[in-house]
Amino acid sequence: MEINEYLDVFIEESKEHIQSLNSHLLELEKKPENIDTVNEIFRSAHTLKGMSATMGFQDLADLTHKMENVLDAVRNHKLQINSDIIDVAFDAVDHLESMVFDIVEGGNGKKDVSNLVAQLNAIEQGESIQGINMKEKESVATRESTRIGSLDQFETTVLQQSVEKDFNNYQVNVQLDEGCLLKAARVYMVFEVLEQLGEVIKSEPIVSELEEEKFENDFTILLISKEDEDTIKQKIMKVSEISQVCISQFDVNQHAVPAQVDEEKDGSDKQLSIQSKEDINNDKNNTKNSQLTSKTIRVNIDRLDALMNLFEELVIDRGRLEQIAGSMKHSELQETVEHMTRISGDLQNIILNMRMVPIDQVFNRFPRMVRQLAKDLNKQMELSIDGAETELDRTVIDEIGDPLVHLIRNAIDHGIETPEERKQKGKPEKGTLKLNAYHSGNHVFIEISDDGAGINKEKVIKKAIGNGVITDEQVATLSDSQIHQLILESGFSTADEISDISGRGVGLDVVKNTIESLGGSIRIKSEYGKGSLFSIQLPLTLSIISVLLVEVKKEKYAIPLSSIIETAIINKNEIMHAHNKQVIDFRGKVVPLISLHDIFEVPSEQEDETFHSIVIIRQGDKMAGLIVDTFIGQKEIVLKSLGNYLTDVFAISGATILGDGQVALILDTNALIK
Incomplete structure (x- = not known):
């Protein structure tokens, strides 16, 4: 076999x-x-x-x-x-x-x-x-x-050459504090320190397991450096929640793997399929039952990705055919194209549904994690999960796990109080953590709520001012919701002051950035002393999206429909100025205007226009109006990345190819509103 x-x-x-x-x-x-x-x-x-x-x-x-x-x-x-x-x-x-x-x-x-x-x-x-x-x-x-496993030939060669060039080979064992919650973050910080002191060759456990926190409280790193042991130890110990660092010289010759290795070849074949008669019968019964009940097959995700890529090309050609049929006004061609559009639309739904997987694939790891954390922190906890059958695109599922883990850990560690504290406040000794997912339109909402301590607004404001996130003058203008959102800002990722504001916000800027990179958003509601709710909004899929195509001079841009409130045409006289910015009164709210001419430096002649075409967009509780030249219409487009050469282009999340072969850039509305 x-x-x-x-x-x-x-x-x-x-x-x-x-x-x-x-x-x-x-x-x-x-x-x-x-x-x-x-x-x-x-x-x-x-x-x-x-x-x-x-x-x-x-x-x-x-x-x-x-x-x-x-x-x-x-x-x-x-x-x-x-x-x-x-x-x-x-x-x-x-x-x-x-x-x-x-x-x-x-x-x-x-x-x-x-x-x-x-x-x-x-x-x-x-x-x-x-x-x-x-x-x-x-x-x-x-x-x-203190164990580093066997080295491969490349690692052995690098270590041997480092000794010849008067470098030191160190085995560095790092012990984290008992009960350390953000273990992956501590590992990252240790690696940051070591990479400034030398070169990391190997780790035990491997890096992927460290990132996923699949280790107890210690890990070992193989380091090449010219620094002495005391310097390395002192640097690492500056990272919080490190209890012990042990450094020793590493002898490469004791760990090198011989050139010819045939691991336990003899005898292993005899162990491959030794099963008792009872085991074989059980397996036969299991196979028979699965054949009777299962109507599913396993398909490698790479095949689905390839199928999606081919269909994306079909969507582009479909748009081209629709344009040609419209310009030629040939009745039979138009009928055929319309039929093809309906069929390809059904095919699109089938392919997208094939890529959909229940969010239970993410949720199912949380009960065990909650149990262990509650035990480690001597807290009593009840986890409630609703909507685990809610489906999301596989690409979104793969990315959303870590942010949810971070939010749940945060709720357990800093939100839910100890049984004694809860008893003093008149609450049940057992805290409640709720995880809920549901569909709404073309989005999925995931909510993480707890009945814990909530967010202390005064401490949030004090820390925000201290970190320069807001000024004293801005405080009076902020609503409760806006104050709660401050804990998602990068200024709150200060590891030295984890105990401030109940620890809410340690690393939450990373959660926010990950969710926004998926085209989603996160909102916070909290009542001090009663609990908090974190609501995440995500798109169903990232591959094919509905957009409004607009034109700025001869350049075309696509604005995701999920970000648009409405479109409007306003008179130039309706534009006002506040804080040196153009604004309009939109249904009783002051909305700032953003000119795409200015943002993307589109060359144009000066024209004294009486009316402006405006697209009102929203991100969370913030709004803005985009000034464009022309509305083209609504389209379903294929989202394509800009490639490795055009990374971090401001306010552009990707591109698409239109039916006439032109390229339209897709706007990142989050960046524009910021």
Whole structure:
């Protein structure tokens, strides 16, 4: 059997089973007497074991086998579920997930799980695991904390050459504080420091796992530098929430991989598909059941991307045909083009729906995260999830996970109070965190709300003035909503003052930037002492969007319809001036005007026009009026990037090709309003 042929399927199904283990363990913790839940966990572990053994990932198979033994004892009433068993089971699932991600990164899925196996064995035999948890766990952590794995040939060569050029090779182990919440942010700051002192060659765990916080409280970095150990240590210790830094000289010769390596070749083939008669029968039944109930197939996302790219070209040609048919006024051609337009419209909906995935793929990791954070912070927490079936484009789903994680962590750490504080305020000791998603028009809304401490406006204002975000004079003009939005500004990302304003705003500017890069927005509502609500608005898809085409002299621009309130033609006499800016009175509100002539420096002759065409746009609670020459009309266009050579072009988010072959630039309304 060609293993690589089935690797992608193995990885995807393993992720699904791991998620199933997580969600069912959470259910079991709430209802430990529910044997049906135990059976579901057993089935997932059993299937994962069989798949892993067949693919040759023996460490994965062995660990799931040990889990299976414990679960079998529970469902046969030989063991009773308690918090210790749940904690060890969650640890086992974390290790399984880590091994799967190692396979995704091209590794062999190997991991030292001896301590975990010892705990599972102790549970199965009815022994206490406390000694293992305290003593042996510490020794395992110590043993792993100073370990850098084998080096490849390139890494070995770089390290050897650095020694020849009088550089030092250091192994730097960094220990984070217990309960550190923004671990990924701390890792990033440490890497920033080290990259100023030398060159980072390797990390353990790998960078992707560090970014996703798939590690305990320590990580190790291999560094080439001419600085001494004390200097490096002092620089790292300036990063907050670092408890310890251990630096040692790294001997490259002890870690280099021999040229010819054939990892455990002999004997491994014999282990690929060893299953008991009972296992084989179970697998046959599972296969039969899945064939009866499943009407879905797995399609690689790259194929869907390729299909979308081809359809985007079809949309461009469709626009060209519509234009030609309109100019020729040929009845049969027009009828054919109209039919093609209807068919391609249906095809567009089908392709977009194929790319849609439930937001549950993001939401399903939060219950486990909330449980662990509540436990670490000694808080009582109840997570409520609604609208998990709401669908979003895959490209949006891939990007929205990290901002949501950040907002949820923020709510738990700095929003929800401790049981004692809540009791003093007359609140239930158990805090509530709600996650809600729903469709509205061409957008999806995601809401994260808590019944915690809320946002202290006075502290927000004080900090905003101190950081130069606003002035004393501006304070009186700000509404409550505008004050709450201030915590999303970059001036609030001050790590040294995390305790200020309940920690709200630490890194929230990154959340805001990520959401806005997806064409979305974020709004905040809060009542001090009662809680907060963060509302995120996102487009359903990023590939094909509806726009209003406008013309400025001979240049065409596309304005996303989702940002437009309405269009208007105003008399020049209606334009007023305030703070050296042109403004108009729009339905009782003062709206600033922005001339696209001036913004994009469009060459034109001076004309004394009596009337102006205006497009009123909105972003959050801010509005602006764009002055254009002509309204062309509404179109569905294909969003194309400007490429690597035209990055960070002000107020332009991309381009599109029109039916006549002309290129229209797509306006970034967020940048224009700012």
